[in-house]
Amino acid sequence: MSRLSDLVMFYEMLEALEQRCGGKRLLRDCDGRQNWSQRGVYFFFERGEKRTQTGAGARVVRVGTHALKDGSRTTLWNRLSQHQGVRRTGGGNHRGSIFRLLVGQALIARDGLDVPTWGVGGDAGKAAARLGLEREQVKTMEQPIEKVVSETLGAMELLWIPIEDASGPGSLRGYIERNAIALLSNYRGNAIDPPSSDWLGRFSNREKVRQSGLWNSNHVDEDYEPAFLRALDRVVGASKPFG
Numbered sequence: 460m461s462r463l464s465d466l467v468m469f470y471e472m473l474e475a476l477e478q479r480c481g482g483k484r485l486l487r488d489c490d491g492r493q494n495w496s497q498r499g500v501y502f503f504f505e506r507g508e509k510r511t512q513t514g515a516g517a518r519v520v521r522v523g524t525h526a527l528k529d530g531s532r533t534t535l536w537n538r539l540s541q542h543q544g545v546r547r548t549g550g551g552n553h554r555g556s557i558f559r560l561l562v563g564q565a566l567i568a569r570d571g572l573d574v575p576t577w578g579v580g581g582d583a584g585k586a587a588a589r590l591g592l593e594r595e596q597v598k599t600m601e602q603p604i605e606k607v608v609s610e611t612l613g614a615m616e617l618l619w620i621p622i623e624d625a626s627g628p629g630s631l632r633g634y635i636e637r638n639a640i641a642l643l644s645n646y647r648g649n650a651i652d653p654p655s656s657d658w659l660g661r662f663s664n665r666e667k668v669r670q671s672g673l674w675n676s677n678h679v680d681e682d683y684e685p686a687f688l689r690a691l692d693r694v695v696g697a698s699k700p701f702g
Contacts, residue, residue, distance in 0.1 A: 622635070640675050646680050
């Protein structure tokens with residue numbers, strides 16, 4: 460089987476998942492009161508990013524999961540809420556979400572903004588110490604970008620597959636995540652369903668984002684195992700409506 464045919468099969472499974480789950484959801488409309496599974500794999504779709512070779516519809520722009528370290532208790536909603544940001548204020552913490560960090564950096568580059576603290580240090584205090592600033596200065600400098608990142612990610616749609624397995628690097632969730640990323644990635648390979656000419660990710664300072672067409676850096680340069688599609692098909696078939 461070719462990568463193109465495997466991608467067609469992959470998207471057919473996501474279409475089946477969408478029907479079973481009652482459709483994609485906007486990230487901005489999601490909250491912790493909804494009936495989330497504790498664990499799962501999620502797929503993001505970005506406005507304006509369409510498939511061109513594998514059929515009609517939106518292309519996946521990010522794949523993710525959580526709790527891949529032994530003993531981790533992070534839930535699916537915990538992870539999605541880190542990407543979403545703070546609904547009440549519209550802010551967020553890009554140091555707690557690589558997705559937010561990547562999107563914010565691309566926005567800064569696209570719009571020619573000067574935010575030297577973005578991505579520096581593990582928290583605002585460490586960034587301040589490293590750059591000789593006050594912590595509140597860092598927060599004030601970053602807050603406008605955090606809000607735009609929240610708006611940008613909030614406008615994205617997502618699907619997810621509940622997979623209630625144990626935390627750890629050998630989990631089924633990790634297996635599906637890394638193989639889905641490797642399958643979707645155009646990094647240094649034949650581009651299938653390439654990003655649009657004005658895709659925000661083209662402004663990323665990370666070659667792997669720009670070339671893969673995904674808001675992912677890990678696994679984009681790996682080979683996928685076609686057998687993972689059988690595992691994906693099984694978990695999609697077992698998924699239940701979201702309520």
